[in-house]
Amino acid sequence: MFVNEKILLVEDDQSISEMVNNQLMKEGFMVETAFDGEEGIERFSKQSFDLIILDLMIPKIDGLECLKLIRERSLIPILIMSAKDGDVNKALGLGFGADDYITKPFSMIELIARVKAAIRRATDYSKVVKKVDSEVIHFGTLTIDISNFSAHKNGKNLKLTSKEFHILKLFISNPNQVFTKAQVYNKIWNEDYFGDENVINVHIKRLRGKIEDDPSKPQYIKTLWGIGYKLGEP
Template sequence: MLVEDDIEISEMVKTHMMKEGFKVIQAYDGESALQSFSKGAIDLILLDLMLPKANGMDFLQVVRKQSTIPVLIMSAKDSEADKAIGLGLGADDYITKPFSMVELTARVKAAIRRATNYSKSVEKDVKTIIHIGQLTIDLENYLVTKENKEIKLTSKEFQILKMFMCSPNRVFTKAQIYQFVWHEDYYGDENVINVHMRRLREKIEEDPSHPKYIKTIWGIGYKLGEF
């Protein structure tokens, strides 16, 4: 799905992507993008941030509450802060306008390839068991082990770890973690998140002061470490 309010840019990208073999659904504002997204059958979203009716950031937050579909932001905003916010809200990649069609195509294909390969790896592990580093999480039996030794986690700790291990390439803000685990709106009470994150790290990390599994992305949130 291509969400872009500039008709000229939208048509240019659509034409090129169709030549590359993609089927393209176009949306020109945030509201129509939400309607198209709700119908499903989308493999990737190309998203402009400056949209009428509902902006790109708001649309992205709605998408991330429902799906881990790859989202690639296309924006004229090129500051590090804008990129950090976009990626922090759950975008998989960020490309600055103006961009070349060759680069855009390469990034789209790479994002779809990563998503497809991750899905296959989960299917290979009977869809309910995920291995990352020395950690294994069994989603069906609510079991976490490290080097074949069971780690006792609380329900909230399990849900936090599950969130990271199911989306290994994604950065989560504290608000997103709170909404995912507690299913409530976040009002800035960092202490709740901090306490649970510290306890979880104490159980899964060799050195909680220098974590390898759940890394802090300063000013944004947290993400799973790379193994």
């Protein structure tokens, strides 16, 4: 399934880069490496990739800035690596647009599993979108265009990340359904849920910040305390 999938690895530590590169190649992936943010952006601009593995602590252009620059142009899956939880929270929660993360030190088994899951999710969602054929959903002041991954509020582009868009689509496509955090995680991340609420909380909070008039009093994605979330009234 993953043969010939192409990955961009941006990591300034030579030993880590070689270790990850070798393991990915053993799994059948093609890998391009970059050792700083400037080189990473240059390679991203000139080639097509299926996933980016991005260390946050890299020279010239740091990982968070790279994330921001890439997300302005693409919804490509991005897996970040970092030894600092604070940087991970920023990447997930401040609109930079990471899809998943792994903290150092990590096992190669976990890394490969996350890489395959991220590519699988992107591939599966792409297949779904191709079947929709320009479906546009209007909900209150929101307009969601499934075919081109865009969402607008009162005509203004919301600039949602990949995960934010998928979460919004999940709720708007199922207006009467209550979703537990486990169900949200299973459907969006396509993985088993092990109680890591932080990832979901951060993405929901950021999404609300973009779609709600008052994020502290959400109207579109409502919290049902002790249960989960539900789409509100438009």
